[in-house]
Amino acid sequence: MTILVTGGAGFIGSNFVREWIGSGRGRVVVLDRLTYAANPANLEGVIASGLCVLVRGDIADQACVASLLQKYQPEAIVHFAAESHVDRSIHGPDDFIQTNIVGTYRLLEAVRGYWSALPSSVQAAFRFLHVSTDEVYGSLAVDAPPSTELATYAPNSPYAASKAASDHLVRAWRETYGLPVLTTNCSNNYGPFQHPEKLMPLMILNALARKPLPVYGDGQNIRDWLYVGDHCEAIRRVLAQGRPGETYNIGGDSEQTNLDVVRQICAVLDELSPRADGRSYAEQITFVADRPGHDRRYAIDARKVREELGWAPAQAFSSGLRKTVGWYLEHPEWVSQVVNGEYRRWSDQQYGAGAGS
Structure with missing residues (x-):
């Protein structure tokens, strides 16, 4: 089986590609613009296997996508490509509109043209899986029930609004043109290969740098x-067994406050890589001004994917966190490649000089 994965050199996409090829499911064509958050090193090994082809290109380049579809004849599309950092969307929403909305539209159009020309038997088996976020549902009160797939959309950041728009486009291409689409809305992912602008790797690396x-x-x-490996397994289940036109929420069933997450990271680091002075990394916690429109709570009701497809997360938060901290401790070369000058400038701007540089 050949599949096309957009954004496959990024955090979740590269984990998905690695696990797909590692489990012998077939060949992957990765289309990625290789922006700051993507890294060809994330696919090291799988490209050398000959089962992964990495193409640098933009999902908004309809001609490029159409050419790849004709060349490789994929049987499914898994669409990860997106601008995803809320803080960046607040300071510069244009990239989010262009990639997440315009890019998804042009990708859908290229895929529709390709799919429409397939033999009917191949058309029926084809799938377009769109990976989205729980942020489209907006902020929940602390005592509110988790969001189901039927929850009203109420995005509060430019990022969330752009993903909500892309979700609606995907749905419309199913209803209007019959494209066999699937949508997944996931909660916060964590694990290997995540860019250090996100909470967990930022805290791990800042802690180690004192x-x-x-x-x-x-x-x-x-x-x-949600541990990224569990997310990838859920996506595979949805791709294989999900009903076209349906949305599936994917959550880790592990709600945590940001402060508790940071404290638990510090506790694992205290054990695995203790400070030379014997003090806890928790002493480095610093409260900074809140960001605009910061949603108080997200929570996912994942009963549908559990009951229909038999998926459940394998990692408890404690085990997934330990695996994640261990991975960053064991891969300093990857970290040094990613934490370049551009990232340091962004971190200084966002958190203050010295906080995340």
């Missing part, structure tokens, strides 16, 4: 945490 651990506001914002 820098402040910047926590927004009072640190009581709540997220549901």
Whole structure:
């Protein structure tokens, strides 16, 4: 089986590609613009296997996508490509509109043209899986029930709004043109190969560098945490067994406040890589001004994917966190490649000089 994976050199995409090829499921064509958050090193090994082809290109380049589809004849598309950092969307929303909305539209159009020309038997088996986020549902009260697939969309950041728009486009291409689409909305992912602008790797790397651990506001914002390997397995289940036109929420069933996450990271680091002075990394926690429109809580109701497809997360938060901290400790070369001058400038701007540089 050949599949096309957009954004396959990024965090979740590269984990998915590695696990897909490692399990012998077939060949992967990766289309990635290789922006700051993507890294060809994330695919090291799988490209050498000959089962992964990496093409540098933009999903908004309809001609490029159409050419790849004709050349490789994929049987499915898994669409990860997106601008995904909320803080960046607040400071510069244009990239999010262009990639997440315009890019998804042009990708859908290229795929529709390709799919429409397939033999009917091949058309029926073809799938377009769109990977989205729980942020489209907006902020929940602390005592509110988790969001189901039928929850009203209420995005509060430019990032969330752009992903909500892309979700609607995918749905419309199913209803209007019959394209066999699937949508997944996931909670906060964590694990190997995540860019250091995101909470967990930022805290791990800042702690090791003896820098402040910047926590927004009072640190009581709540997220549901999902280990990336569990997310990839859920996506495979949806791709193989999901009903076209359906949406599946994928959550880790592990709600944590941001402050608790940081404290647990510090506790694991205290054990695995203790400070030379014997003090806890938790002493480096620093509260910084909250970001605009910071949603208080996200929570996912994942009963549908559990009941229909038999998926459940294999990692508890404690085990997934330990695996994640261990991976960053064991891969300093990857970290040094990623933490370049551009990232340091962004981190200084966002958190203050020295906080995340």
